[in-house]
Amino acid sequence: MTSPDAPTTPAPGPGDPPRAPRPWAALTLVLVLLACGAGLLHRTQQLTGAPALRNHALTDTGATDRVIRDVTGALTQVFSYAPGDTAATRQAAGRLLAGKAARQYAALFGQVEQRAARQRLTLTTHVVRAGVTRLDARGAHLLVFLDQVAQRAGTPATTVAAQLSVVAERQDGTWRITDIRSR
Template sequence: MAAISTLGRALPGNGRGRLVVFLGALTIAFGVAAAWLHGQAGDLAGAASARNDALTDNARTAEVKGQITTAVNTAFSYNYADVAKTEKAAQEVLTGKAVQQYNELFALVRKQAPAQKQVLTTTVTDSAVKSLTADDARLLIFADQRNIRTDKNETSYSAAVFAVNAVHADGAWKISNIDTLTEK
């Protein structure tokens, strides 16, 4: 209040006129500050989105989706008669931490698939690229799985949703991390 009184005495005219001028100046000051802050926030948001090629590069986004779809279909489909073939093919589309994760997941398959005569077919039905840079991507994967147990002549169907990280290496996108989206 003291600042308003001091400013009011410095402005010419009657008290009411001085208050109007002061409030107008204050409004302009707030408007300029708000515009500047909005610009700063926009720059930060713009910088983040500018680093995400998934928002701007349709060709690269389609490339990573296509290659990772093929990788998932390959790595997560197997036939009990030749699980080694699936493991070998998976190693070509996986890298880094994903190799260890896959080997841990596939250990159970090696044990159960031949005994139960299982054939699992995984088909990616859709995927979304959350983030994409020159050499890294994160995708959300939606897949249908058909599991046939030929020992009991049973077929079951299920859906799977998980995320993967991918890296671009040696001219191809490879899965570098598998995130089953379970709480840890």
């Protein structure tokens, strides 16, 4: 007696000819190949289209080196101060920061100036590594790793590492930082 779940057609034997492929399997394969081809074509367009071509971060080493040099120099100046010379840091921020970065800095630096004088705090910033992720004629996006060494009078120095996302704009031939975000 056969069960109701048993196949009604016998399995092919060793001498039987192979079964003809089912048309739906071939159609499915064709559709999958077409979808993969369309996806690859779209991705190729993204990588070679106009926005990708405008990103000079990897193709213009001179411009990339310049923005890295300008931005890392600016970060070193605006995030380094001594208790008796915070005015130089404030002036550097006025020259090197713009937009949102300048407003955020101004709001926080008043508190820092008071604390630096009262606690005799010196902060020295060293950029460890910086890379440009996007660069065009007007703006740049950078990822910056830095170490900050804080020294209070009479205490050992403390080093803290930081990672920043920085946006800079080219204004009158100079790169000015317009946004800084801690990562």
